[in-house]
Amino acid sequence: MGQITLRNVKKSFGEVDVIPSLDLTIENGEFVVFVGPSGCGKSTLLRLIAGLEDASGGSIEIDGVDATSLPPTKRGLAMVFQSYALYPHMSVRKNIAFPLKMAGMSAADAASKVEAAAKVLNLGDYLDRRPGQLSGGQRQRVAIGRAIVREPAAFLFDEPLSNLDAALRVSMRQEISELHQTLKTTMVYVTHDQVEAMTMADKIVVLHAGRIEQVGSPLDLYRSPVNTFVAGFIGSPKMNFIEGAEAEKHNAAMLGVRPEHIDIVEDGPWQGTIGLSEHLGSDTFLKVLVDGIGTLNVRGTGEVGLHTGDKVSLAPQPGKLHRFGKDGKALS
Amino acid sequence: MATLNSRRAARLMISPAVLLLLAWMVVPLAMTIYFSMLRYNLLMPGMESWAGFDNYRWFLTDPAFFAAIGNTMKLVLGVLFITTVGGVLLALLLDQPFWGQGIVRVLVIAPFFVMPTVSALVWKNMFLNPVNGLFAHAAKALGLQPYDFLSHAPLASIIGIVAWQWLPFATLILLTALQSLDREQMDAAEMDGASPLQRFGYITLPHLGRSITVVILIQTIFLLSVFAEILVTTNGGPGTASTNLTYLVYAQSLLSFDVGMGSAGGVVAVILANIVAIFLMRMIGKNLER
Ligand SMILES: Nc1ncnc2c1ncn2[C@@H]1O[C@H](COP(=O)(O)OP(=O)(O)OP(=O)(O)O)[C@@H](O)[C@H]1O
Ligand SMILES: [Mg+2]
Numbered sequence: 262m263g264q265i266t267l268r269n270v271k272k273s274f275g276e277v278d279v280i281p282s283l284d285l286t287i288e289n290g291e292f293v294v295f296v297g298p299s300g301c302g303k304s305t306l307l308r309l310i311a312g313l314e315d316a317s318g319g320s321i322e323i324d325g326v327d328a329t330s331l332p333p334t335k336r337g338l339a340m341v342f343q344s345y346a347l348y349p350h351m352s353v354r355k356n357i358a359f360p361l362k363m364a365g366m367s368a369a370d371a372a373s374k375v376e377a378a379a380k381v382l383n384l385g386d387y388l389d390r391r392p393g394q395l396s397g398g399q400r401q402r403v404a405i406g407r408a409i410v411r412e413p414a415a416f417l418f419d420e421p422l423s424n425l426d427a428a429l430r431v432s433m434r435q436e437i438s439e440l441h442q443t444l445k446t447t448m449v450y451v452t453h454d455q456v457e458a459m460t461m462a463d464k465i466v467v468l469h470a471g472r473i474e475q476v477g478s479p480l481d482l483y484r485s486p487v488n489t490f491v492a493g494f495i496g497s498p499k500m501n502f503i504e505g506a507e508a509e510k511h512n513a514a515m516l517g518v519r520p521e522h523i524d525i526v527e528d529g530p531w532q533g534t535i536g537l538s539e540h541l542g543s544d545t546f547l548k549v550l551v552d553g554i555g556t557l558n559v560r561g562t563g564e565v566g567l568h569t570g571d572k573v574s575l576a577p578q579p580g581k582l583h584r585f586g587k588d589g590k591a592l593s
Numbered sequence: 594m595a596t597l598n599s600r601r602a603a604r605l606m607i608s609p610a611v612l613l614l615l616a617w618m619v620v621p622l623a624m625t626i627y628f629s630m631l632r633y634n635l636l637m638p639g640m641e642s643w644a645g646f647d648n649y650r651w652f653l654t655d656p657a658f659f660a661a662i663g664n665t666m667k668l669v670l671g672v673l674f675i676t677t678v679g680g681v682l683l684a685l686l687l688d689q690p691f692w693g694q695g696i697v698r699v700l701v702i703a704p705f706f707v708m709p710t711v712s713a714l715v716w717k718n719m720f721l722n723p724v725n726g727l728f729a730h731a732a733k734a735l736g737l738q739p740y741d742f743l744s745h746a747p748l749a750s751i752i753g754i755v756a757w758q759w760l761p762f763a764t765l766i767l768l769t770a771l772q773s774l775d776r777e778q779m780d781a782a783e784m785d786g787a788s789p790l791q792r793f794g795y796i797t798l799p800h801l802g803r804s805i806t807v808v809i810l811i812q813t814i815f816l817l818s819v820f821a822e823i824l825v826t827t828n829g830g831p832g833t834a835s836t837n838l839t840y841l842v843y844a845q846s847l848l849s850f851d852v853g854m855g856s857a858g859g860v861v862a863v864i865l866a867n868i869v870a871i872f873l874m875r876m877i878g879k880n881l882e883r
Contacts, residue, residue, distance in 0.1 A: 313783065344777050363785050
């Protein structure tokens, strides 16, 4: 079990309204990712769900039970922190067994659970080390181990991979996804990393200044963002935005087109000069100064034989233009 | 950069300071050892004669010596106990957010800035005095007999005075240690189901371990040589009830004018302090390793 429902949840620190009012339902077994710019309230929202912060208003239900005023322990959730938050003076074994010990489980039962968790997470060889003697990835696995032994109703992750290097991030990302597939437990995951959000999520929640901008599957958000914020936030490299005469031609205040949806053609509607070209082998990123529009980022597949200063003609792919109104909302 | 050359230069540069400090330490120590081997009484100047280890024998077999050792231990352990336990509790209290925090923190540190002599005098005359002291007034107000602290519980009173002086030091060090405790660790422990008391026992206290050892080490060094508080309040009495080793050395050499005995006592005190220091260093080393 692990259904979480937020109704009208508010949070303010003194004068500052960090979360004005928020409704959200997280289904049992779902992998939900919160994304948003720094300071938008992702961690605060997660801590509200965990019970580490008290809501200033509204209600939080976990599996149909009102948990708004329950202390963290009673909510049956487990959290993995960005700084790992391992207990430095305890061995890995004791760290993982700590929640079991607090729950009053017998030492023998706890030991067998720790062994099982260590097996899942490949921690067998490190059980008697201190956290200080582990690498970042190992520490993160210990933190996850401490979370899974409790068999929680849901896992909460607060940017768990942001302290790891790029290669390790990729493998840990896959490990967490696999863990989700084996355990089938609800997971709520906070990140500001595009790729993590797109690859791991069943459902992405885009937050902006404490408000939900859009909720949907990764590809939903990619294909049909409801406003310019989501359009600009989801997708890498960022969507191009075009204002002015060109937008008016399409009856919109603003046009959006993703770099990968612009083709280099013989004779297209947009003419321009290449300002910068980045050749990655698998992709080529071009910055094109288009007459009457401004700079557009264009993504070419594979090796493209174009360089700075070359003249090109561009055309947006049909049906891939996003139109936005004056208020930034998408027009259908 | 620690190249061979720069290290040699560094050694050369600090050598004057080291030599000066060495001379500063070695000369008095050597003279003390020399005096301790003499029959040297200030009442009979010019009559010094070689005494060998007689002074040590007399000093170590003097019943006052055992009393002094016991008192020194009681004083050091008593003050250490009060300041570490009290320091942890006060630091926990001061770490809570409350109105006027800044001012309260400054006030808590204040006793540390008062000179030992002054604070002992203040305690003696304004708090502990059986006629004019605040405690006497309080006792009278409650209809009780005023208690003469300094004559009936001299050592306990001195322990109280010294602990009052050192409590701020312990509190301050422990407070900074508390503030360096990772908040996410506490949150994690809360999620793991630890009660506030368990969080204190399993997370806070181990985190404070190092700072507590530092507090104990530094305080022990200073507490072994408490002197002013005793001189000002009880003069080591009644009898030898509040005489510690430092005060005994003073009493031998300057009250009985026996410089030889006093010096022997000084050397004994130095040896004992070094034994304590070695034990402490080992304990610290073990605790600081992690
Ligand atoms: N204890 C607090 N007191 C006052 N303001 C706070 C407190 N905690 C968070 N805030 C404010 O709430 C806002 C949201 O903070 P939060 O930590 O949730 O952001 P975030 O989305 O997790 O950002 P990041 O991606 O940088 O971690 C910030 O503006 C922050 O300054
Ligand atoms: Mg955060």
